[in-house]
Amino acid sequence: MADTYRELHAWLVETAVLGSTASLLGWDELTYMPPKGADGRARQMSLLSRMCHEQFTQKKVGQQLGELMGQKVDEDAAANVREWKRAYDRAVKVPASLVEEIARSGVIARQAWGEARGKSEYAIFKPHLARTIELQRQLAACLCGHQPTSADEQYDVLLDAYEPYETSANLRVIFGQLREQLVPLIARVRQSGKVAPVEILKRPYPVEKQRELSLEAAKRIGFDLQAGRLDTTLHPFCSGITPGDVRITTRYDENDFGNCFFSVMHETGHAMYEQGLPAEHWGTPLGDAASLGVHESQSRLWENLVCRSEAFWRFFYPKAQAAFSQALGNVPADQFLFAVNAIRPSLIRTESDEATYNLHVILRFGLEQRLLWGELPVDGLPEAWNKGMKEMLGVEVPDDRRGCLQDVHWSQGAFGYFPTYTLGNLNAAALFTAARRDLGDLDGQIARGEFAPLLAWLRERIHRHGKRYPARELVRRAAGQELSIAPLLAHLKARIDRFW
Amino acid sequence: MADTYRELHAWLVETAVLGSTASLLGWDELTYMPPKGADGRARQMSLLSRMCHEQFTQKKVGQQLGELMGQKVDEDAAANVREWKRAYDRAVKVPASLVEEIARSGVIARQAWGEARGKSEYAIFKPHLARTIELQRQLAACLCGHQPTSADEQYDVLLDAYEPYETSANLRVIFGQLREQLVPLIARVRQSGKVAPVEILKRPYPVEKQRELSLEAAKRIGFDLQAGRLDTTLHPFCSGITPGDVRITTRYDENDFGNCFFSVMHETGHAMYEQGLPAEHWGTPLGDAASLGVHESQSRLWENLVCRSEAFWRFFYPKAQAAFSQALGNVPADQFLFAVNAIRPSLIRTESDEATYNLHVILRFGLEQRLLWGELPVDGLPEAWNKGMKEMLGVEVPDDRRGCLQDVHWSQGAFGYFPTYTLGNLNAAALFTAARRDLGDLDGQIARGEFAPLLAWLRERIHRHGKRYPARELVRRAAGQELSIAPLLAHLKARIDRFW
Numbered sequence A, B: 001m002a003d004t005y006r007e008l009h010a011w012l013v014e015t016a017v018l019g020s021t022a023s024l025l026g027w028d029e030l031t032y033m034p035p036k037g038a039d040g041r042a043r044q045m046s047l048l049s050r051m052c053h054e055q056f057t058q059k060k061v062g063q064q065l066g067e068l069m070g071q072k073v074d075e076d077a078a079a080n081v082r083e084w085k086r087a088y089d090r091a092v093k094v095p096a097s098l099v100e101e102i103a104r105s106g107v108i109a110r111q112a113w114g115e116a117r118g119k120s121e122y123a124i125f126k127p128h129l130a131r132t133i134e135l136q137r138q139l140a141a142c143l144c145g146h147q148p149t150s151a152d153e154q155y156d157v158l159l160d161a162y163e164p165y166e167t168s169a170n171l172r173v174i175f176g177q178l179r180e181q182l183v184p185l186i187a188r189v190r191q192s193g194k195v196a197p198v199e200i201l202k203r204p205y206p207v208e209k210q211r212e213l214s215l216e217a218a219k220r221i222g223f224d225l226q227a228g229r230l231d232t233t234l235h236p237f238c239s240g241i242t243p244g245d246v247r248i249t250t251r252y253d254e255n256d257f258g259n260c261f262f263s264v265m266h267e268t269g270h271a272m273y274e275q276g277l278p279a280e281h282w283g284t285p286l287g288d289a290a291s292l293g294v295h296e297s298q299s300r301l302w303e304n305l306v307c308r309s310e311a312f313w314r315f316f317y318p319k320a321q322a323a324f325s326q327a328l329g330n331v332p333a334d335q336f337l338f339a340v341n342a343i344r345p346s347l348i349r350t351e352s353d354e355a356t357y358n359l360h361v362i363l364r365f366g367l368e369q370r371l372l373w374g375e376l377p378v379d380g381l382p383e384a385w386n387k388g389m390k391e392m393l394g395v396e397v398p399d400d401r402r403g404c405l406q407d408v409h410w411s412q413g414a415f416g417y418f419p420t421y422t423l424g425n426l427n428a429a430a431l432f433t434a435a436r437r438d439l440g441d442l443d444g445q446i447a448r449g450e451f452a453p454l455l456a457w458l459r460e461r462i463h464r465h466g467k468r469y470p471a472r473e474l475v476r477r478a479a480g481q482e483l484s485i486a487p488l489l490a491h492l493k494a495r496i497d498r499f500w
Helices: A002-031 A035-056 A060-066 A077-095 A096-119 A122-143 A150-159 A168-192 A198-202 A207-221 A257-276 A291-305 A308-323 A333-338 A357-373 A378-393 A419-439 A442-447 A452-461 A472-479 A486-499 B004-030 B033-056 B061-066 B075-091 B096-119 B123-142 B151-159 B170-191 B198-202 B209-223 B258-277 B290-307 B309-322 B332-341 B357-373 B378-393 B419-439 B441-449 B454-461 B472-478 B487-498
Strands: A228-232 A238-242 A245-250 B230-234 B237-242 B245-250
Touching: A002 A060, A002 A077, A002 A238, A002 A245, A002 B004, A002 B033, A035 B004, A035 B237, A035 B245, A060 A077, A060 A238, A060 A378, A096 A122, A096 A357, A096 B004, A122 A150, A122 A357, A122 A378, A122 B487, A150 A168, A150 A357, A168 A357, A168 A378, A168 A419, A168 A486, A168 B472, A198 A245, A198 A257, A198 A333, A207 A228, A207 A308, A207 A419, A228 A257, A228 A308, A238 A257, A245 B033, A245 B454, A257 A291, A291 A419, A291 A452, A291 A472, A291 B033, A308 A333, A333 B123, A357 A378, A357 A419, A419 A442, A419 A452, A419 A486, A442 A452, A442 B378, A486 B441, B004 B033, B004 B061, B004 B237, B004 B245, B033 B075, B033 B096, B033 B170, B061 B075, B096 B123, B123 B151, B123 B309, B123 B378, B151 B170, B151 B357, B170 B357, B170 B378, B170 B419, B198 B258, B198 B332, B209 B230, B209 B258, B209 B309, B237 B258, B245 B258, B258 B454, B290 B419, B290 B454, B290 B472, B309 B332, B309 B441, B357 B378, B357 B419, B419 B441, B419 B454, B419 B487, B441 B454
Parallel strands: A228 A245, B230 B245
Antiparallel strands: A238 A245, B237 B245
């Protein structure tokens, strides 16, 4: 057994190392690759993904996993075998031709989406969306092993790629509860007539200073820049390439403080998770993030729970004022704090606040399930989108660019991805609540610029476990309670009470 | 036959595409990789080189090459088969474990070299150099098929990786002739008592302007920046990753005009060769540079023959003056021209002039042969280096940073590489002489900023052929004469006569 495991382990780690080279190529493509490099890069990327897929789905891998399943192996090996088996069973169900077709038509659909979004013309994107949905249905059928008999069955196999062990039935329950609570809460804010002074954040903020201040904050909260970088891209992201090489990106808007600062804090949360994964398990499930919902909990926790808090700005506001004396010199801390905690319904998910954000997600979750199951035809998407925005957030969508064309995900075939954002928010609040309980004076620590205790707590409770436990179990063990909306709601209510 | 060739071709192109991913990783390692990424990068690099080596040395490749050798195939295929066979015969002699170990320990040694150079502490680098040499000896023994019986036999098999078809016996002859002529020529300059006004180049040159001006010149002479980049590294280099992605690097010294400018012109020469290789042959010998000595002829031709010429500065000096009005505003063109053509012994190879440069190379050629053969122990390197610099160039080496730690090559296991620099100088002079003959008023073209005719000539005579001909034959066809020291000497004598 030990020999079989050793052999399998070496082979799959090697496959993961090969895959990690593709991560660097992907990062480079979005940061420094010259335009004419695209064709060569496409050849490199398709070769690497084919080679990784071939290595991972070799017959021998299946045989060895079969041998090891149900055998007595140590706890680490058992967790790896369990997760490898899950991934292997998924991978072998999908014919290479479908994988290729999804990749190929994804490139075309993404281009069409870009054009449609630019022109705000849904008609340009519609046939590509229809094709993407058709391919996702085929994918779901392969993964089910038969034609799915319900919308949930169909959705769950796609969701599994992003949030293993999660189900849409469970999500529907918890998202329903959340929606029920959030809608009146947000309405209350709106009806108060009190508006956060967000213009403070729209003053001139020199780009170089934004970069310096964000990096300073990132370092301070615990991003190890000897094992990471910050670069500039159109859309911020985090890429964990190897255990000692985790890179984040951001974008700069000279007239917007928050766009850069909070996206750097967000990506730093992701990056610190990657840096906290056990390096000795690199290339195995034990060295890999538990799920996207857990990954997002780390980014959201630092972005929202820590870096929008009163305690954080007690520590950091003097630094921000010193960096931006022109914009912030005369702004009292309390006004600034109110501005960065603004809650107000808006059109764009990526620019929305921590309360309304979840309604954007819940809308997409419902729509994508109905689109896939054919309950909602692609023709009806804009209307359904706009209706949902009106019902949930009370806003009128003026055009599809700011409506159903705003996100890239569906064009890339990423159905089942959106829910992980709200799972991240729920997990973040639960973890932060538990950390506060365990660490005592957490606010005092944060206000003194001491972030090490919180990071150590996350390392111990979340990071070091990799995929040892399914995401819900991992968070339950750390937070001491089952997934629920209570911690997030309590947090939001407290913030609203503070300012409204 | 056609089928065999097609199959082999597809397989080896795929291998080359895989290899090109390693080029990007190598570039990243020297530009943007965070320090703690070194271990993971070492694993990625060793895996990629092992995989490439395994793919390239598969039994089937040997069988197919055997089938194709001596068969009637078209001229393109014949050239590819000839070069593949050479490379295959080399590759199968080296066990994969050694290839992997050389790659792995190369990454570590390079990092140690960087640290050692920074601190000017040879002791930090010494154990890594010893290990590197030991691995190169093992490599040479594999390539010889037995323990080498002479220093030349040992050296030639390593040299072949950089300069195919060349031998150290031949190099010793031509380098001997060159040294014999150069030493009195340089002495004549020295004894004249006339000193180039190099302090002109050591004034304050703002870094950002240096970058802009170098880029402008690079673009102007023909570097396509839609298919390339310029970044900053400790040691300037050019990396051709894919046909549409060729990257160069430089370094900046605020108080040195030449360091950046001429290194960018140098690397641009390399880059334009890479950009001129036939993209349709990407991944085959026909799409690959003929040799490093030919590669270096391109960089040297642009750096020295073009960009230090009177004609070039007639065109470009007003731009330089405009960019650096403080440093150059009052400097007459003739003084500036004298300064950039200064000949005087100095410590750093990459900063040395086009005459003394070759003595730096001849020193390294001798030392590396002795290091490999064990005639010179690593303990004795600093002393031997310093002694050689004193004998050949008459200079005292004040510390190892400016002595034996200045170059990255040995840390990467690149033994047999240095001679290609002087081969490049010899080839460059021969090609430029021929281009002048063919193009008529070449100086007039350059003085008008018209570089396209010269670049087109090089594309036609050198670039488009890839490895179609062995290096010496390629240059002979283009230059119309056998390799000799005459064109370079004539060029150097003319420059010396102009200024001294």
